[in-house]
Amino acid sequence: xxxxxxxxxxxxxxxxxxxxxxxxxxxxxxxxxxxxxxxxxxxxxxxxxxxxxxxxxxxxxxxxxxxxxxxxxxxxxxxxxxxxxxxxxxxxxxxxxxxxxxxxxxxxxxxxxxxxxxxxxxxxxxxxxxxxxxxxxxxxxxxxxxxxxxxxxxxxxxxxxxxxxxxxxxxxxxxxxxxxxxxxxxxxxxxxxxxxxxxxxxxxxxxxxxxxxxxxxxxxxxxxxxxxxxxxxxxxxxxxxxxxxxxxxxxxxxxxxxxxxxxxxxxxxxxxxxxxxxxxxxxxxxxxxxxxxxxxxxxxxxxxxxxxxxxxxxxxxxxxxxxxxxxxxxxx
Amino acid sequence: xxxxxxxxxxxxxxxxxxxxxxxxxxxxxxxxxxxxxxxxxxxxxxxxxxxxxxxxxxxxxxxxxxxxxxxxxxxxxxxxxxxxxxxxxxxxxxxxxxxxxxxxxxxxxxxxxxxxxxxxxxxxxxxxxxxxxxxxxxxxxxxxxxxxxxxxxxxxxxxxxxxxxxxxxxxxxxxxxxxxxxxxxxxxxxxxxxxxxxxxxxxxxxxxxxxxxxxxxxxxxxxxxxxxxxxxxxxxxxxxxxxxxxxxxxxxxxxxxxxxxxxxxxxxxxx
Numbered sequence: 044x045x046x047x048x049x050x051x052x053x054x055x056x057x058x059x060x061x062x063x064x065x066x067x068x069x070x071x072x073x074x075x076x077x078x079x080x081x082x083x084x085x086x087x088x089x090x091x092x093x094x095x096x097x098x099x100x101x102x103x104x105x106x107x108x109x110x111x112x113x114x115x116x117x118x119x120x121x122x123x124x125x126x127x128x129x130x131x132x133x134x135x136x137x138x139x140x141x142x143x144x145x146x147x148x149x150x151x152x153x154x155x156x157x158x159x160x161x162x163x164x165x166x167x168x169x170x171x172x173x174x175x176x177x178x179x180x181x182x183x184x185x186x187x188x189x190x191x192x193x194x195x196x197x198x199x200x201x202x203x204x205x206x207x208x209x210x211x212x213x214x215x216x217x218x219x220x221x222x223x224x225x226x227x228x229x230x231x232x233x234x235x236x237x238x239x240x241x242x243x244x245x246x247x248x249x250x251x252x253x254x255x256x257x258x259x260x261x262x263x264x265x266x267x268x269x270x271x272x273x274x275x276x277x278x279x280x281x282x283x284x285x286x287x288x289x290x291x292x293x294x295x296x297x298x299x300x301x302x303x304x305x306x307x308x309x310x311x312x313x314x315x316x317x318x319x320x321x322x323x324x325x326x327x328x329x330x331x332x333x334x335x336x337x338x339x340x341x342x343x344x345x346x347x348x349x350x351x352x353x354x355x356x357x358x359x360x361x362x363x364x365x366x367x368x369x370x371x372x373x374x375x
Numbered sequence: 376x377x378x379x380x381x382x383x384x385x386x387x388x389x390x391x392x393x394x395x396x397x398x399x400x401x402x403x404x405x406x407x408x409x410x411x412x413x414x415x416x417x418x419x420x421x422x423x424x425x426x427x428x429x430x431x432x433x434x435x436x437x438x439x440x441x442x443x444x445x446x447x448x449x450x451x452x453x454x455x456x457x458x459x460x461x462x463x464x465x466x467x468x469x470x471x472x473x474x475x476x477x478x479x480x481x482x483x484x485x486x487x488x489x490x491x492x493x494x495x496x497x498x499x500x501x502x503x504x505x506x507x508x509x510x511x512x513x514x515x516x517x518x519x520x521x522x523x524x525x526x527x528x529x530x531x532x533x534x535x536x537x538x539x540x541x542x543x544x545x546x547x548x549x550x551x552x553x554x555x556x557x558x559x560x561x562x563x564x565x566x567x568x569x570x571x572x573x574x575x576x577x578x579x580x581x582x583x584x585x586x587x588x589x590x591x592x593x594x595x596x597x598x599x600x601x602x603x604x605x606x607x608x609x610x611x612x613x614x615x616x617x618x619x620x621x622x623x624x625x626x627x628x629x630x631x632x633x634x635x636x637x638x639x640x641x642x643x644x645x646x
Contacts, residue, residue, distance in 0.1 A: 096543055116546040129544035133562040143548035146558065194548060 045108040047072045047198050047230040048093055053102030054254075055088050062088040064254035065102070070198075072107075075224050075231045077241035080251030081277065086234045089251070090200050093232060094123050107197060122191035123200040126207075128183045130175040136162070136186050137171030143194040161189035164223070181212045192227070201233045205240065217244055238278045242266060250274050271373045275300040282306070282342045284368065292317060298371045305367040306344035308333060309360045310353055316360040321353045337361060403621065410614035418610065429611040439616060442599035449511070449595060450579035453518035454526075457575045458568060460519075461526030466560075469534035470542075480531075487524040494520060495588030502589065509591030517589035518582055522575035529571030533564045566634045573627035581624055596620060 050068035054061065063085045070076045078086040091097040092104060095116035104111040106119060122143070130139050137158045138145070144154035155171075162168055165185040175183055184204060191199055204220075205213045221244050224231045235241050241248045242262040249259045250273075258270040269275035272283050284292075284299040293299060309316065319337035327345070331352060335342045342361070346352060353359055384392075405420075413424030433439055468480050486494055498517050507513060537560070545555040583597045590598065596616065603613045 094543075094547060096546075115551075116543070117549045117551050121547075123544070123547045125540045125544055127538055127540055129538060129540035131541060131544075131559055131562075142545070142550075142558070146545075146548065146550040146554045190544075190548065 044072060046070055046105075047074070047107060048232065049105045050089075050092075051103040051105075053089075053092065053099045053104055055085075055092060055097055056100045061254045063092065063099075066254075066256055068249065068256065068259070070230060070232060072197075072230055073228050075221065075244060075246045076233065077245035077248045078232065078234045078251060079236070079238055079241040079248050079278070081236055084251035085254040086236075086249075086251040087202060088254075090123075090202055090232065090234045093198065094121055094200055095119050120194075120196055121198045121200060122194050122196035123202065124184075124187045124191050124204045126202045126204070128175075128187040130183055130186055130190070132175055134175075135171065136167070136173050136175065136178070139175065139186055140171075140190045140193050142190060157193055158189070161193040162186075164192065165189045166219075180207055181216070184208065184216065188223075192229075196229065198230045198232060201231060203234055203236070205235075205237075213240075220244065242278070248278075250278060252277070268369050269300055269371060271371055272298055272300075275369075275371065280343065281369075285340070288340060289368070289370075293365055293368050293370075295370055298373045300369045300371060301342075301363060301367060303332065303343045303345040304330075305363050306335075306342065307362050308335075308344055308346065308353060309362060310351070310357065311360050312358045314360050316362040319359055319361050321355050321357045321359060323355055324352065335359070335361065406614055406617050406621075410611055410618055412611055415608060415610050429609075429615050432609060433612045433615040436612065438594075438599065439612070442594045442596045443616075443619075445511070445593055446580055446596040449514050449518055450576045452515050453522045453579045454572050454575045456515070456519045457522035457526045458572050461523045461571065462530050462564070462568060464523070465527050465530035465534050469531055470539065483527055484524055486520040491521075491582070491584035492588075495585045498585070499588040509589065511593060513589045513591070514586055514593065514595065517585040518579040521582075521585070522579055525575045525578060526568065526571035529567045529574070530564055533567035537563045570631035570634045573631040577624045577627050581620060 046069040048068070048070040050066050053063060053066045053068075055063040066085070066089065068089070078089055080086045088097060092099055093106070093111075095111065095114060095118075099112060106121065111119065131142065134142065137155060140158040140161050141149075141154040144157055149157070159168065159171060162170060162185075165188050167182060167185050167189065170178070170182070170186075175186065178186065184207075188204070201220075205216050208216060217240060220231070220233075233241075233245065242265070245262060247259060248262055248265050250257045250265060252273050258265060258274045260268075265274065265278050269278060269281065275281040275283055279302075281300040281302055284301060286296045286298060289299045290296045308321075312318075317337050319335040319342065322334040322336045322341075324334070325332045328348075330345045330347050333344045333346055333353065335344060344361070408422060409418055410429060411425050411427060412419070412422035413426045414422065464479075464483055468476060468483075495517065498513075498520070502509065502513055541559055541563075542555055545559045546552075550558060581597050582595070583601065586595050586598055594602065597620070600613055600616060600620075603610075603616075
């Protein structure tokens with residue numbers, strides 16, 4: 044099957060800055076794809092390359108098998124939901140939504156019907172006569188979504204669409220976006236710096252750093268088997284084990300990662316395991332996170348509520364099952 | 376604490392404010408009064424008699440009409456040039472970032488900061504150096520230097536408030552550059568352009584100094600008035616024309632004020 048979007052060795056350099064550096068990427072049709080990374084990692088530039096706002100310095104971009112390099116944004120069957128929504132303040136909601144149809148020359152009656160349908164899809168029926176300035180942040184977001192969907196794009200790009208919303212609304216929109224994507228079957232490409240958002244919404248996640256993709260995989264793969272220290276650190280809160288530590292306790296001289304819930308704390312001063320000292324405790328509700336100092340290495344363990352808790356300053360011994368240690372690809 | 380004070384201003388302040396306003400506007404009213412005087416050789420207070428004959432006299436003087444026509448033409452063409460160049464310049468400065476952007480921004484604004492006499496002398500020597508004969512078009516060029524600034528200042532303030540992603544959104548939704556300009560950019564900067572254009576027109580219409588240096592034999596209205604003041608006959612004709620100038624200049628500025636009072640100040644209104 045032809046991928047919806049494919050990048051072959053795509054680079055976008057701004058002077059000496061390699062915003063995107065030799066990225067290979069394939070996004071399947073109908074997929075909910077997340078690009079995750081810290082700011083400046085190149086994820087937004089990748090999105091803008093798909094939209095056509097940026098052109099690659101080198102490499103090949105295809106959208107549904109057709110070359111996209113040099114094609115202006117207005118000739119791509121791709122639409123974007125912008126981070127700041129970018130609604131037109133001089134037009135009312137209905138005209139905002141119908142804008143794409145208006146510039147294509149669709150008759151007024153037909154486009155107002157299509158706009159009303161799109162507004163119903165994002166649960167804002169009857170809001171057509173209002174101006175964007177009269178809407179709340181969450182409503183503006185829905186209008187931006189309707190405006191992008193009214194053109195029936197084959198790929199919908201979302202640039203941190205939930206960033207400006209409060210937590211409650213964000214969670215609600217996450218669910219809605221996901222069900223909307225299932226319902227419409229459109230390929231969604233979604234940029235975020237929030238790993239929780241990426242893991243909970245996407246079918247597959249690409250983790251970006253320094254203009255490169257560090258890892259592509261399902262949320263489970265990314266979370267359980269991070270390929271590099273960066274991924275382990277950025278996605279979730281794994282303990283990162285340096286090669287020396289790994290050699291002593293896991294028998295391999297490689298970088299490793301270990302999830303906090305897989306560390307057991309024994310209240311004894313000697314014995315098999317890693318000697319450590321309790322540095323601090325933080326109560327999380329379902330459990331308590333214990334910060335540990337193991338010969339200069341800072342580790343975190345999570346103890347379920349109800350279990351016996353050590354006190355700060357206690358000397359303890361840490362044990363873990365070697366099968367739970369994930370050995371990363373990154374060379375030592 | 377200022378918030379604890381009563382709402383009423385002290386009497387001294389009121390008197391001072393009234394005196395200030397009178398000082399600003401009384402001379403203009405006196406100019407208006409002299410338009411109706413019967414004494415034509417010098418300004419005598421109080422006017423010896425009241426007449427409206429000077430309106431008819433002014434109406435029938437061809438030199439007034441020539442000067443007025445020239446001024447309107449110069450102001451109109453300078454404004455059109457300023458609208459095109461000022462908008463393009465503002466779009467370039469606010470839409471992109473490039474090396475020397477701030478310098479260019481400063482260079483564009485400089486003509487309005489410089490005393491008019493320097494602009495005038497500079498242009499005059501440039502024109503004679505290039506052997507361009509003084510004409511209608513040299514006046515227009517001179518006026519355009521400061522008219523561009525006024526339009527630029529208004530447009531750039533509005534461009535800054537117009538988010539760049541709005542233009543990208545328009546392109547993203549299928550609009551080409553022309554459609555984006557027509558449906559998104561123009562509606563958003565329109566009132567700023569109208570305000571800047573009117574202000575540019577008003578500035579050009581009453582310009583004296585730059586015009587003195589860039590005009591040949593032609594007389595714009597303000598230049599004509601200056602010449603007329605040293606002549607002994609039909610003095611009140613100048614006052615009638617002055618009234619017209621005040622009204623023609625005042626109306627667009629007032630309109631510009633109402634068009635942009637929701638946020639934008641009329642940048643460059645101090646010239």
